[in-house]
Amino acid sequence: MKAKLKLTLFSAVAAGLVSVPSFAQSPAEKVYIPHGKYDEFYAFLSGGFDGQVNVYGLPSGRHLKTIPVFSAYPMNGYGYSEETKAMLMTSHGWIPWGDSHHPELSQTNGVPDGRWLFINENNTPRVARIDLKTFETTEILEIPFSGGNHASTFITPDSKYITAATRFSVPIPQKDVPIAEYKKYFKGTLTFIRADKPGKMDIAFQILVPGYDYDLAHCGKGPSYGWCFFTSYNTEQAHTLLEINASMKDKDYIAAVNWKRAEQCIAEGKYKEVKTKYAHNYRPPEGDRIARTEWKTSVKWIIPKECPGVMYYLPTPKSPHGVDVSPDGKYIIGGGKLATVIPIHSFEKMINAIKNKQFAGEVEGIPILKYEAVNHCEVPNPCLGPLHTEFDGKGRAYTSCFISSDVVIYDYKKCKVLDRVPTYYSVGHLMIPGGDSAKPWGKYLLPMNKITKDVFLPTGPELPHAAQLYDISGSKPQFLLDMTELGEPHYAQAIPASILMKKSLKIFELDKNTHPYATKSEEAAKVVRKGNEVHIYMTAIRSHFTPDNIEGVKVGDTVYFHVTNIEQDWDIPHGFAVLGANTSNLLIMPGETLTLKWTPKEPGVYPFYCTDFCSALHQEMQGYIRVSPKGANVPIKYGTGEEMHVVK
Amino acid sequence: MSWISRGLIALASIIMIGIYFKPLWEITLYAPQYKEGLKMIIWVNKITGGTPHDLRNINLLNHYVGMKKIDPNAIPELKILPVIFGFMIFLGFLTAATGNTKLLYAWAILIIIIGIASLADFWWWEYDYGHNLNPHAPIKIPGMAYQPPMFGCKNLLNFRACAFPSTGTYLLAVSGTLGVISAVIEFFRRRKTQ
Numbered sequence: 001m002k003a004k005l006k007l008t009l010f011s012a013v014a015a016g017l018v019s020v021p022s023f024a025q026s027p028a029e030k031v032y033i034p035h036g037k038y039d040e041f042y043a044f045l046s047g048g049f050d051g052q053v054n055v056y057g058l059p060s061g062r063h064l065k066t067i068p069v070f071s072a073y074p075m076n077g078y079g080y081s082e083e084t085k086a087m088l089m090t091s092h093g094w095i096p097w098g099d100s101h102h103p104e105l106s107q108t109n110g111v112p113d114g115r116w117l118f119i120n121e122n123n124t125p126r127v128a129r130i131d132l133k134t135f136e137t138t139e140i141l142e143i144p145f146s147g148g149n150h151a152s153t154f155i156t157p158d159s160k161y162i163t164a165a166t167r168f169s170v171p172i173p174q175k176d177v178p179i180a181e182y183k184k185y186f187k188g189t190l191t192f193i194r195a196d197k198p199g200k201m202d203i204a205f206q207i208l209v210p211g212y213d214y215d216l217a218h219c220g221k222g223p224s225y226g227w228c229f230f231t232s233y234n235t236e237q238a239h240t241l242l243e244i245n246a247s248m249k250d251k252d253y254i255a256a257v258n259w260k261r262a263e264q265c266i267a268e269g270k271y272k273e274v275k276t277k278y279a280h281n282y283r284p285p286e287g288d289r290i291a292r293t294e295w296k297t298s299v300k301w302i303i304p305k306e307c308p309g310v311m312y313y314l315p316t317p318k319s320p321h322g323v324d325v326s327p328d329g330k331y332i333i334g335g336g337k338l339a340t341v342i343p344i345h346s347f348e349k350m351i352n353a354i355k356n357k358q359f360a361g362e363v364e365g366i367p368i369l370k371y372e373a374v375n376h377c378e379v380p381n382p383c384l385g386p387l388h389t390e391f392d393g394k395g396r397a398y399t400s401c402f403i404s405s406d407v408v409i410y411d412y413k414k415c416k417v418l419d420r421v422p423t424y425y426s427v428g429h430l431m432i433p434g435g436d437s438a439k440p441w442g443k444y445l446l447p448m449n450k451i452t453k454d455v456f457l458p459t460g461p462e463l464p465h466a467a468q469l470y471d472i473s474g475s476k477p478q479f480l481l482d483m484t485e486l487g488e489p490h491y492a493q494a495i496p497a498s499i500l501m502k503k504s505l506k507i508f509e510l511d512k513n514t515h516p517y518a519t520k521s522e523e524a525a526k527v528v529r530k531g532n533e534v535h536i537y538m539t540a541i542r543s544h545f546t547p548d549n550i551e552g553v554k555v556g557d558t559v560y561f562h563v564t565n566i567e568q569d570w571d572i573p574h575g576f577a578v579l580g581a582n583t584s585n586l587l588i589m590p591g592e593t594l595t596l597k598w599t600p601k602e603p604g605v606y607p608f609y610c611t612d613f614c615s616a617l618h619q620e621m622q623g624y625i626r627v628s629p630k631g632a633n634v635p636i637k638y639g640t641g642e643e644m645h646v647v648k
Numbered sequence: 649m650s651w652i653s654r655g656l657i658a659l660a661s662i663i664m665i666g667i668y669f670k671p672l673w674e675i676t677l678y679a680p681q682y683k684e685g686l687k688m689i690i691w692v693n694k695i696t697g698g699t700p701h702d703l704r705n706i707n708l709l710n711h712y713v714g715m716k717k718i719d720p721n722a723i724p725e726l727k728i729l730p731v732i733f734g735f736m737i738f739l740g741f742l743t744a745a746t747g748n749t750k751l752l753y754a755w756a757i758l759i760i761i762i763g764i765a766s767l768a769d770f771w772w773w774e775y776d777y778g779h780n781l782n783p784h785a786p787i788k789i790p791g792m793a794y795q796p797p798m799f800g801c802k803n804l805l806n807f808r809a810c811a812f813p814s815t816g817t818y819l820l821a822v823s824g825t826l827g828v829i830s831a832v833i834e835f836f837r838r839r840k841t842q
Contacts, residue, residue, distance in 0.1 A: 616787070
């Protein structure tokens with residue numbers, strides 16, 4: 001009897017154990033979004049050398065949108081239309097390309113709030129603001145005295161500042177010097193940009209620092225609010241063959257910057273105003289929506305020696321890349337890309353070390369703290385090539401390991417490795433939604449890889465970069481999905497769709513369009529000659545342009561098509577293209593006015609048409625513009641339908 | 649007139665005031681790409697959309713089949729109806745105040761006539777919009793008219809058009825019924841006393 005009971009009990013437990021896994025969802029089920037349902041998260045992946053931000057749904061991995069930021073984008077005319085081309089203006093002239101690296105969502109109380117997305121541009125140092133009501137770039141600020149804007153854009157928990165720091169030290173200000181005299185002339189800058197005022201992004205101050213390479217950053221929160229941390233490498237100050245010459249030292253530094261102290265120094269006048277020239281480009285999100293460039297002429301420099309307490313160096317092994325602050329703000333994890341351990345610094349220890357003056361030396365007035373005095377622990381034998389760390393909000397840290405192609409998962413307080421998952425291959429950054437904020441949504445992990453041999457269908461010598469999605473909500477990470485990526489994503493941010501969807505804009509109100517060339521009704525459409533400029537005030541609505549016949553343009557004229565989409569219906573943009581246009585097409589949203597500049601070279605009759613399939617009669621949405629020879633006396637004539645207006 | 653009849657006609661007039669604040673009829677157009685529906689709301693003195701731009705978008709879609717533009721300013725009923733109902737409300741209160749039975753009978757007969765006439769006019773208006781098509785319309789389907797239903801739903805090409813009376817019409821119905829009941833009560837009371 002007793003044996004029978006035991007057997008029954010045993011069978012029940014065994015049956016339970018066998019059936020539990022079968023109740024769990026398969027990866028395919030977890031990433032499948034049924035028709036009409038939305039993804040849970042929006043993920044914003046930087047495009048790297050494509051200069052853009054690419055938006056994906058998670059967990060499906062579906063590409064939703066590409067947001068042009070630093071690169072001209074023919075799909076919608078960004079950078080080509082008269083309303084957007086000022087966005088790409090810099091002190092080096094108009095630049096249609098950028099290298100975008102680190103997106104960062106705006107935060108309130110350390111939590112992503114869905115107002116804006118910021119992103120840096122490395123090559124021609126710039127930062128941008130994207131308005132998440134429309135997923136459009138509305139502001140770009142150039143960073144002077146920077147040789148490459150890499151440690152950017154990392155945000156303070158109140159969105160007051162975003163960071164920018166030069167990756168490459170250069171002569172500051174620039175001058176003609178022998179490269180071999182690097183140590184004598186080359187400097188770095190750490191920049192703090194005021195970010196919480198849309199349209200008024202501005203450099204609050206720059207800190208002039210030793211000529212190292214500054215790599216990445218993260219700002220403190222909670223107890224470490226008021227501080228930001230920047231990694232540096234090449235403290236050897238090599239200027240050639242850095243792969244050897246910048247990998248000599250056992251420890252480089254994490255620069256701990258007390259920006260509250262910096263604010264004090266600015267208030268006390270302990271700074272130097274320096275003349276320079278840099279661009280601030282702003283496109284108002286409503287009104288005329290015409291981007292403008294404002295030239296700024298000076299920045300405030302803080303010299304650490306003259307502002308004691310503004311900055312300390314934390315020795316960190318070895319050539320650190322990423323620096324990440326735990327959600328509680330107490331720990332600072334460095335990713336020493338050549339290190340065999342993962343060093344975790346304690347913010348509390350750092351403050352004590354500063355108080356007790358536990359210094360190991362000083363560079364240019366910046367105290368170097370003793371490693372042992374600030375280090376909380378070293379995670380032993382984690383992996384090879386640790387780079388970046390994100391957090392799941394449940395006490396676990398996830399560090400990407402480039403060389404060993406895996407992600408190591410550990411308890412950062414206890415300094416104990418818990419698990420690891422493979423990546424395919426050579427992982428750079430990794431992302432957990434909210435994973436660098438005070439409150440991560442620790443459901444998914446997305447490592448982003450540089451090499452994808454044997455994962456995807458080959459496409460010649462170049463294969464796509466890729467990301468892998470893991471479900472980390474359970475006790476064991478579960479591999480869900482391979483995602484191809486556009487460009488070379490360096491970092492990503494993600495936020496619940498529910499936060500963004502509430503803010504989404506459906507149309508631009510035509511009544512509020514204050515563009516000087518807006519045409520709000522077909523009756524108001526007209527063609528105006530001003531010297532050798534011809535301004536066409538045109539409307540687009542399903543399924544015609546007004547006017548759709550234009551005459552009186554001559555070779556040598558500059559023609560401006562100011563096209564207003566007078567639709568007020570969601571998801572009805574109209575396109576505009578004209579034969580021989582040497583810029584791009586336009587994609588005009590309902591209620592918006594965009595302008596295409598066109599310079600006809602030869603007499604003839606040129607067709608123009610709508611490029612976005614708008615309605616059943618989209619194919620009929622077309623017109624003609626007649627170009628006469630120079631000096632011809634054809635009057636300006638325009639119209640749609642029977643009546644043609646003649647301008648004498 | 650008894651105090652009950654006077655009370656009822658007064659109440660009928662008070663309820664009738666509600667039609668200046670509530671819509672009379674709603675026509676909604678659904679299509680695969682308009683799941684949320686494009687809505688046209690008819691009031692006693694105006695026509696509005698479910699969103700500020702619905703009317704504009706309905707007109708935009710209607711132009712493909714050659715329907716006339718719905719321009720609230722060009723519909724005379726929207727100017728006449730508020731006056732008519734204003735008069736009825738005034739007449740109702742006057743009846744209640746004076747207790748004049750003849751006025752009450754007049755009110756009851758008038759409201760019946762107005763009700764029937766309004767519905768007939770509405771039907772003609774819909775008929776005109778649905779049948780009076782531009783001969784140069786891009787989409788022409790032989791024998792096809794686009795008259796929306798007055799009550800219920802109907803498929804018109806890719807749209808499902810649904811029309812239902814709204815709060816204002818129900819208020820009007822209640823008001824009219826109360827007035828007519830009042831008149832009937834008076835009528836029978838009179839016969840009894842004679």
